[in-house]
Amino acid sequence: MTSTYISTSTRLVNLYQQAESWLTHLHNPAALVSRLYIAQVFFAAGLTKIADWDTTLFLFEEEYSVPFLPFELAAVLGTFGELFFPVLLALGFATRFAALSLTVINIVAVVSLSDIAPAALYLHVVWGLLLAQVVIYGGGKLSIEGAYQRFFHRPAYAS
Template sequence: MSTMLHAIYTPYHRISSKIELLHPLATLLSRLYIAKVFFVAGWLKIQDWDTTLFLFEEEYQVPFLPFELAAYLGTAGELVLPILLALGLASRFAALGLSVVNIVAVISLAEIAPAALYLHMIWGILLAHIVIYGGGFFSTDRFLTPQNNAS
């Protein structure tokens, strides 16, 4: 039985190890995708600040914060953290910060469309991956870690 299992598992393992080579690229693409989503949202907010303030006052129900402070903090987070994430600089910190922005966005809307909620869940999963595993091979973090600088 174990020889048969081994005969089946060996090709699987060979293929699996080849697929693992895509992990750094998948992490980079995840970082860039999430960074674009949040940066564009922040950019749109600063393009029409009066509307942004109105939405934070009337539409979004951000808990525990005055609407103006919530607007400034949310917009700043959506503009600064995606840049860090795209560069892979302090990737875990940036992903954690964007996770907070993502969660606040979901809970601050009284009604959220199922499709929008689904997107926020996907973004949350991608951000959780970066928080847990880091920015990956193609990140500034990798080049700034001490073991990579020791020669």
Template sequence: MSITTLARSGLTLWQGLSTALNSIRPLLALLARGYVAEAFFLSGLTKLRDWDTTLLLFSDEYHVPLLPPPVAAVMGTGGELVLPVLLALGLGGRFAALGLSVMNVVAVISLSEIAPAALQQHITWGVLLAMLAVFGSGNWSADGLLVKPWLWRRGWLEQT
């Protein structure tokens, strides 16, 4: 077998692998969106269920910079309830991913002490959110299924 034949075989194999990996991108984006959205949404529901405790936590435990505790509690809870829904649906997915990224960073900064396992979870969420912000929500999203085709039909977006 010549080096040229071996190189062509390797290239063909690589192209097949690349095609296979590209075909699962929408699924992985959907799974990432669902995973992160669930964590933030459940956190928002917990805060909403016991508002007095939430206010107490924002007053005593969470030290959100630049915001009074009641304002931080409302904004944090609202963000944890609205942005995950947008992210899960993939509607304004990049906006939702960036918003949750800000909330994720503020959560880490606001806690005076954070357990290593909790910090690792925030890092995982941060990496997934960064990926979604950079690459978008994928084809299996409201953005990919509805918004992009609508924009293309009106000539407001170039087809890629």
């Protein structure tokens, strides 16, 4: 009876370790998918802004209450950020900086809207959590930074 319990426990531990090993291999693809999703969301928002600049300026003047900045400057900076930082994020170059910059844009977007729908707020929270994951863990191996690490930081071989 005791040996059966130990055998079953050992099998469960082995199964858990195999599952954990398999899930660990998903970190880099998951980080890439997160980066690409967030990049697409913000880049699309930036494209929308430049597609109709007059409407963008109107919204920044009348609808959004961006603190501390004139509405024209806020529109230019916001649009630039939504077009530039997603490219860095998608490529995995200056990944943490890009994710942190998009986090600021995300927070400003939520704060500047006086009335935000619950579903929209939920999306901003999800985007914030995905961005936090990138800020904390970086872009992963499937990024320019990861390739740089693999190529230039190889261990030195003893001669």
